[in-house]
Amino acid sequence: MxxxxxxxxxxxxxIAAYKVLEVIRRLRDRExxxxxxxxxxxxxxxxxxxxxxxxxxxxxxxLFSLTDEAEMGHIRLSRxxxxxxxxxxxxxxxxxxxxxxxxxxxxxxxxxxxxPVMIAPAMNVEMWNHPATQAxxxxxxxxxxxxxxxxxxxxxxxxxxxxxxxxxxxxIANVLDFLDGQSAPKPLAGKKAVVTSGPTHEPxxxxxxIANRSSxxxxxxxxxxxxxxxxxxxxxxGPVSLPDPAGVKVVRIETAREMLAAVKNALPxxxxxxxxxxxxxxxxxxxxxxxxxDGSGVIPDLRLSENPDILATISKAxxxxxxxxxxxxxxxxxxxxxxxxxRARKGCDWILANDVAPExxxxxxxxxEIFLISGDDATTDEHWSRQSKTGIAEVLCARIIRHxx
Ligand code: C5P
Numbered sequence: 001m002x003x004x005x006x007x008x009x010x011x012x013x014x015i016a017a018y019k020v021l022e023v024i025r026r027l028r029d030r031e032x033x034x035x036x037x038x039x040x041x042x043x044x045x046x047x048x049x050x051x052x053x054x055x056x057x058x059x060x061x062x063l064f065s066l067t068d069e070a071e072m073g074h075i076r077l078s079r080x081x082x083x084x085x086x087x088x089x090x091x092x093x094x095x096x097x098x099x100x101x102x103x104x105x106x107x108x109x110x111x112x113x114x115x116p117v118m119i120a121p122a123m124n125v126e127m128w129n130h131p132a133t134q135a136x137x138x139x140x141x142x143x144x145x146x147x148x149x150x151x152x153x154x155x156x157x158x159x160x161x162x163x164x165x166x167x168x169x170x171x172i173a174n175v176l177d178f179l180d181g182q183s184a185p186k187p188l189a190g191k192k193a194v195v196t197s198g199p200t201h202e203p204x205x206x207x208x209x210i211a212n213r214s215s216x217x218x219x220x221x222x223x224x225x226x227x228x229x230x231x232x233x234x235x236x237x238g239p240v241s242l243p244d245p246a247g248v249k250v251v252r253i254e255t256a257r258e259m260l261a262a263v264k265n266a267l268p269x270x271x272x273x274x275x276x277x278x279x280x281x282x283x284x285x286x287x288x289x290x291x292x293x294d295g296s297g298v299i300p301d302l303r304l305s306e307n308p309d310i311l312a313t314i315s316k317a318x319x320x321x322x323x324x325x326x327x328x329x330x331x332x333x334x335x336x337x338x339x340x341x342x343r344a345r346k347g348c349d350w351i352l353a354n355d356v357a358p359e360x361x362x363x364x365x366x367x368x369e370i371f372l373i374s375g376d377d378a379t380t381d382e383h384w385s386r387q388s389k390t391g392i393a394e395v396l397c398a399r400i401i402r403h404x405x
Pocket of ligand 1: 196
């Protein structure tokens with residue numbers, strides 16, 4: 001239930017600030033308490049009086065105001081909220097958040113808070129697309145900041161493109177979802193999970209390695225979904241260019257052997273999900289120095305040796321075997337048939353099989369389609385239709401919750 005929850009709303013400078021008045025009204029209708037901070041920029045677009053009237057609370061503007069500090073210090077202001085919402089979030093305040101500046105009341109509260117932060121960016125399209133802003137957004141998201149919008153369309157500056165503040169209805173829906181989610185029971189609370197994700201890199205020499213095109217998107221999404229459901233999640237990840245899932249313990253490794261050691265280290269666990277595309281082979285004799293092309297025309301032989309199979313190892317780990325072990329099967333033909341054989345061979349409980357034929361775009365892409373194989377015959381097979389990898393992660397999480405209940 002969102003009613004009775006507290007939001008600290010930070011209104012920064014932007015023509016779209018007027019739309020936030022509507023957000024305040026609708027949230028107040030739902031009996032959500034709002035305290036607002038208006039930045040110097042924000043003051044240019046909405047008046048403190050209108051914000052105070054709609055929030056039915058004092059509006060905070062000045063870091064060094066003695067009355068503000070006497071009534072409610074900035075630390076308390078930032079800590080008593082269930083959610084800090086920055087709307088509109090200008091390019092300037094995003095840059096200050098990303099770099100940890102605290103030159104005014106809004107940025108000080110944002111640096112001092114230990115509560116979840118949601119941003120609704122709004123700015124000119126070029127400012128939004130600028131690599132500096134995009135890098136700031138990536139930094140903030142990697143720290144768990146939740147982003148709503150911006151949307152694309154006509155902008156107040158006369159240009160067209162991304163940068164419009166998300167519509168009030170969208171901001172409100174996200175806030176309510178978040179607050180409802182916070183009060184919802186966490187079905188996987190008390191459960192420990194270990195998830196592998198991404199490729200492994202197997203060194204040939206100090207500068208070269210064997211790798212594959214796995215993006216880590218599916219494994220990372222699974223780790224996030226399990227964590228959102230209350231599980232204590234360790235994500236063992238190969239080299240990927242994805243932000244860490246919020247609230248998840250991330251262990252970074254490069255090779256298959258390091259991945260196995262990290263997974264063993266994370267045991268005992270209730271759930272193990274091996275989504276990583278582990279290299280089956282490594283070089284048998286990794287060179288200590290860079291291999292040189294010496295002009296003789298002699299091409300070095302790359303001899304390979306087999307990597308440990310992490311899924312099979314933990315499936316057969318005896319007393320420390322997790323109660324539910326799940327693997328993936330990436331197949332290009334006879335998907336369910338090959339996956340069923342793999343389930344038996346590896347000794348895991350479930351296999352999530354997907355078709356990775358090049359024309360499906362699954363490997364490295366954003367979408368996935370799954371067959372869940374959980375038994376020796378096809379009667380228990382399930383089909384999860386093509387959808388985002390985040391969607392698949394949520395379906396899997398719901399299935400795991402059902403399994404444990
Ligand atoms: O044998 P194959 O690579 O097709 O099996 C895929 C499944 O096994 C995936 O769940 C993958 O994470 C896991 N695996 C593993 N260690 C390996 C190879 C695969 O955990 N060395």
